[in-house]
Amino acid sequence: MAVDRAERTQQKRPSALGTLLGLPWRIAMVVLVSLFCSIIIEWVGMVWDWWSLPGSGHAEQTMSTEMGWLDTAFTRSLLFSDPVATASALVEWLHTWLFVKTGIAGWLAANEASGG
Incomplete structure (x- = not known):
């Protein structure tokens, strides 16, 4: 049973190369989500006259x-x-x-x- 858990943990963990190649996509997604959130906040501020x-x-x-x-x-x-x-x-x-x-x-x- 402990061997099964160790095998599942090993299978889920990406390699260092996979992590490195996935990093730009993660950074791009963080930038896009933050941009989307700032646009929504700006629109809400315009509607409710916060600015x-x-x-x-x-x-x-x-x-x-x-x-x-x-x-x-x-x-x-x-x-x-x-x-x-x-x-x-x-x-x-x-x-x-x-x-x-x-x-x-x-x-x-x-x-x-x-x-x-």
Whole structure:
């Protein structure tokens, strides 16, 4: 009976290579879940007027503040020569693909202009 338990424990444990290969996926999932949670909190704050700035102003201010921290605390990188410029370019690219190219930005602008 003790041998069966030891065999089951040995079978469930991944190898060091498996753990190493699975690490980037785990990190990516943590980043995506935290991003999702921050978006939900931001939306709830806009609905219930938690923020002093209207609409997406709070999100813009928060992003600018965090980019400032990134600029002062993370000046060198092995992957990027200028992490803040890279992060700004990534945010711009995501905005273009998620809002402009899908037509959501135009729909929101038209909806805001019509008063709805």
